[in-house]
Amino acid sequence: MHLIFLHLTPHHALLPEDTTQVLAACGQEVAGLEHVSVQAHALPGPIIGIYVRAATQQAAVEAAEETWLRARIAHPRLLPWELLGAEVPELPPLPFRPQPDTLPEEHHLD
Numbered sequence: 623m624h625l626i627f628l629h630l631t632p633h634h635a636l637l638p639e640d641t642t643q644v645l646a647a648c649g650q651e652v653a654g655l656e657h658v659s660v661q662a663h664a665l666p667g668p669i670i671g672i673y674v675r676a677a678t679q680q681a682a683v684e685a686a687e688e689t690w691l692r693a694r695i696a697h698p699r700l701l702p703w704e705l706l707g708a709e710v711p712e713l714p715p716l717p718f719r720p721q722p723d724t725l726p727e728e729h730h731l732d
Contacts, residue, residue: 623656624674624682627711628690630703632667638699645670648692652685668703683708 630637638644642660649655654675661669672689676682687708694700 624676624679625711625713626672626674626682626686626708628670628672628686628708629706630668630670631706632665633702635702637662637668637703638697641670641693641700644697644700645672645689645693648696649685649689651692652689654682654685655689658689667706679710683710 637660641662642658645658645660646655649658649672652674655672656675657673659671661671670686670690672686674682674685676685687705690705694703
């Protein structure tokens, strides 16, 4: 699973309230789309997060971009916002936390 951020051009108006639902609906035709999140108030412009199941990072980026393009075609009210770029955000690694069933018996908290 890949998280892709789509960066959109700044605009004087906010994205329509149903942008998340529109993208999710348009993404049904795009293989691997799992979840959409819209950060309408991000600066300098809106950011759309799209989770995509894909074999490669590049395939995930292409699926996210295709989802945005389909949404703009199907819903012309999204036309004022153009795609500036797509990226895979750098996320810090999660700290390792052993699960209780992987700890030696003497370390269990009973």
